[in-house]
Amino acid sequence: MGERLRVLIAKPGLDGHDRGAKVVARALRDAGMEVIYTGLRQTPEMIVEAALQEDVDAVGLSILSGAHMMLVPRVIQGLREAGLDHVRVFVGGIIPDEDIPALKEAGVEAIFGPGTSTQTIVEAVRRACSGG
């Protein structure tokens, strides 16, 4: 049995809308991945700790609150400090176009806005984690 992709899906910040996160978690599950779902209101520290303990290949952050420019870099920095540079970070939610270059600069692999098909997300995660 080969190595199976493990992905953490987390919702940092204070907004309570987790439908998008659940849809993505389910899609990744149906694509054969092991998805660790952490639920609402995770701090960047909690996300980094869970990523470390669960030894994941990727972290998906769902953010609808508008706090992405504060939260995402803190998660990425925390991952680096924990020695988890290899973990790919994806962001989904409502992210204004003008913020995308800065997030990518910070180390985000890809950003998925409203209307992205789950197939696109599954393929992007698979490609990024297979050393692409």
Place this chain on the structure above:
Amino acid sequence: MELVPRILEGDRRALARLISLIEDDGPPAQAALAALYPYTGRAHVVGVTGAPGTGKSTLVNELAKGFRRRGSTVGIIAVDPTSPFTGGALLGDRVRMRDLAGDPGIFIRSMATRGSLGGLARATGDVVKVLDAAGFAVILVETVGVGQAEVDIARTAHTTVVVEAPGLGDDVQALKAGLMEIADILVVNKADQPGAAQTARALEVALELGRNNAGPGKDAAWRPPVLKTIALDGSGVAEVLDAIAAHRAYLESSGLWSHREQARARADLIGALERELLARLLVQVGEEALEEWAARIARREADVYTAVQALLR
């Protein structure tokens, strides 16, 4: 094999990495387990099992907090099912364990069953050993939501807590074989909901009936307590912690601790032998031979037992 010394020094990243290697199986994992084995045998392994939705994860969260207050470090293994169709899994037990974040005395790992049917993953027993070697004093193992017969946990744990909730069945359910028989401690969770008292009473009656005809191998000296909890607000959890401690003391004073250790070692040995023998046979005869026989059996040209004898010849 640099992971092993790092794990013994308390490196959590190395611990997480080795657990993945064990899940994926293979020679490096076996070598690491062999090196860690002398450091195992100190942890109290506590299983928490029960039907889906009875509140196992919430109870594990509360038990872990309680053990921490009492000065023990806690490793948690939370098992959820793998889809038989896609091989994927959604591991959601951490949702109920957010109180435990940020505590260096706690390590939580979610595991998918990856095809095992007994309520645990194949690798769960080995992951218990790694957490034991890493120095966690208590290891809580939460099974998948189980039905009636997924009782592997009783072989893995020293103490098995079976969680029930009101409204899941009448008193005949409590008489059936399986889950109830493996309980060292019975917990009726959601005790604030209607029917909790009846559920607890039905369990007491079933235990009493069982006690009168306790067969060989069933120790009559330990009577599983029936405890009521409301895991959401922590009510009754202290009593469960006390019962777990009392059960450990009982196992040690009665000599059953070493008895259970040996039973577990035997089960581990048989499991490892089965896997190794099957792997070696497949190398010898080849996967194609297996498929050919499967096709012949399906076409009714041969039967399973004839095929086994032919493959082993």
